[in-house]
Amino acid sequence: MIGMISASAQKTVKSLNAEIDQQELKSHLYFIASDEMRGRNTGTVENEIAARYIATRFSSYGVQPAPGADSYFQQVSLMKAVSPQRASLTVGDKEFALEDDMVFYTAKNGSFSGEVIYVGYGLEDDLEGLDLAGKIVAAKTGNGNPSERLTPYTIQKQQAVEKAGAVALIELFKPGRYPWQLIKYYFSGEKYSLYEGAEGDEEEAGFPSAWLLDQDGSLLSYFESLEEGTTASMNIAGQGNKVIKVPNVVGYIEGTDPKLKEEVIMITAHFDHVGVSEVEGDSIWNGARDNGIGVANMLTAAEYLANHPPKRSIAFLACNAEEKGLLGSRWYAAHPVIPLEKTVYDLNTDTGGYNDVSKVTVVGFNRTSVTDLFTKASEAFGLEAIDDPLPEENYYDRSDNVSFAAKGVPAVSFDPGYTEMNEEITKYYHQPADEPQTLDYDYLTKYSKAYIYAVSLIGNYDGEIFWTEGDKYEPAGKELYGRD
Numbered sequence: 165m166i167g168m169i170s171a172s173a174q175k176t177v178k179s180l181n182a183e184i185d186q187q188e189l190k191s192h193l194y195f196i197a198s199d200e201m202r203g204r205n206t207g208t209v210e211n212e213i214a215a216r217y218i219a220t221r222f223s224s225y226g227v228q229p230a231p232g233a234d235s236y237f238q239q240v241s242l243m244k245a246v247s248p249q250r251a252s253l254t255v256g257d258k259e260f261a262l263e264d265d266m267v268f269y270t271a272k273n274g275s276f277s278g279e280v281i282y283v284g285y286g287l288e289d290d291l292e293g294l295d296l297a298g299k300i301v302a303a304k305t306g307n308g309n310p311s312e313r314l315t316p317y318t319i320q321k322q323q324a325v326e327k328a329g330a331v332a333l334i335e336l337f338k339p340g341r342y343p344w345q346l347i348k349y350y351f352s353g354e355k356y357s358l359y360e361g362a363e364g365d366e367e368e369a370g371f372p373s374a375w376l377l378d379q380d381g382s383l384l385s386y387f388e389s390l391e392e393g394t395t396a397s398m399n400i401a402g403q404g405n406k407v408i409k410v411p412n413v414v415g416y417i418e419g420t421d422p423k424l425k426e427e428v429i430m431i432t433a434h435f436d437h438v439g440v441s442e443v444e445g446d447s448i449w450n451g452a453r454d455n456g457i458g459v460a461n462m463l464t465a466a467e468y469l470a471n472h473p474p475k476r477s478i479a480f481l482a483c484n485a486e487e488k489g490l491l492g493s494r495w496y497a498a499h500p501v502i503p504l505e506k507t508v509y510d511l512n513t514d515t516g517g518y519n520d521v522s523k524v525t526v527v528g529f530n531r532t533s534v535t536d537l538f539t540k541a542s543e544a545f546g547l548e549a550i551d552d553p554l555p556e557e558n559y560y561d562r563s564d565n566v567s568f569a570a571k572g573v574p575a576v577s578f579d580p581g582y583t584e585m586n587e588e589i590t591k592y593y594h595q596p597a598d599e600p601q602t603l604d605y606d607y608l609t610k611y612s613k614a615y616i617y618a619v620s621l622i623g624n625y626d627g628e629i630f631w632t633e634g635d636k637y638e639p640a641g642k643e644l645y646g647r648d
């Protein structure tokens with residue numbers, strides 16, 4: 165039995181060496197990351213061309229649309245929000261001006277007034293038992309932990325107070341890690357979110373949610389000692405919400421085993437990037453690494469696996485709007501084309517860059533039961549599979565694999581090798597310099613073979629495929645698959 169497995173494994177390695185074509189891999193990257201694709205920003209024509217390219221490659225390889233789907237495209241519904249052009253806020257006898265002291269995370273046009281209630285950080289415990297109906301809720305940004313990102317808490321608080329009937333949320337921001345200039349820049353651009361509502365209802369969709377600059381902490385003292393019955397009024401104008409539809413691309417290869425083909429291995433990689441900027445000189449963010457490599461890898465895998473399908477079925481999801489907050493994969497996870505309970509694994513690729521061409525970095529290396537398969541797949545092509553060297557950066561929760569993990573599907577990101585954050589990474593990461601001619605194609609060819617071999621090994625695996633015991637996402641997995 166052992167002999168048979170190793171014979172079939174040897175056959176796979178041999179056919180990968182014979183069939184994976186470096187020129188083909190390179191041509192995917194030279195197209196996807198070309199200047200003409202202008203950084204593939206979500207909502208642009210070039211982003212749609214990238215999606216079309218992936219779909220037409222799928223069709224030429226014999227990769228099918230998902231069972232029951234009539235095309236390769238899944239339309240993702242996004243809300244594109246443009247910040248207010250004019251706004252004012254009065255709290256008691258204090259006035260706040262747009263940009264100088266106030267920016268909006270989300271908003272809608274109109275006048276909003278009510279009694280002000282200060283709620284500390286405004287976390288679940290802080291809000292418990294409070295009557296927020298008709299009120300303007302004031303809170304501190306974040307949750308008190310300086311190393312955590314603030315905006316996820318803004319979203320959480322916003323949803324909680326809106327549900328409780330409040331008319332607006334204002335948060336006090338004290339500059340620390342980020343200066344006000346940067347906050348202003350970030351908040352004044354276009355912002356995207358998933359939109360589940362009906363088209364035409366978008367004008368009502370943005371909950372007024374502002375950050376106020378509290379440079380020296382005096383504003384906090386003011387709100388903490390606010391007299392009961394103090395009222396605030398807010399006026400917002402020139403804000404625009406627009407619903408746009410952008411494509412995810414989904415492909416499917418049926419497995420060879422009559423029973424195991426009901427189980428699906430999902431291959432994910434985002435194809436969007438961040439577009440062009442206003443700067444002088446090279447203004448195109450080509451995104452060859454981020455995430456041209458992932459797309460080229462996916463297409464290379466699609467071509468090979470269509471000819472050599474494993475026992476389990478393989479699905480491909482080229483995700484859109486990752487750079488806007490993992491929106492394409494989050495949409496898919498909420499509206500799966502293939503039922504999530506049949507999706508037994510997600511193997512993602514997303515990279516900002518690599519700095520060690522002897523390695524493969526698996527973000528989530530030890531978090532699922534197939535760690536040995538990553539080692540085996542990499543060794544077959546002279547590479548070493550290592551764990552994410554920068555756990556403090558929390559990369560696991562920052563790419564599309566987490567959209568699946570959060571639903572319980574065991575997931576990792578199988579990325580080109582990096583061992584630290586150094587100049588070799590930062591000179592390309594989200595820079596116009598991230599161009600296809602700067603890539604090491606000998607390495608990428610080996611890496612791609614290792615990746616496809618890993619997919620094949622998982623697709624044929626007769627051991628258990630699940631989370632490592634005690635993992636943060638294990639309970640979600642038990643629920644999804646109905647395990648004890």
Ligand SMILES: [Zn+2]
Pocket residue numbers: 434454455486514515516
């Ligand atoms: Zn990326």
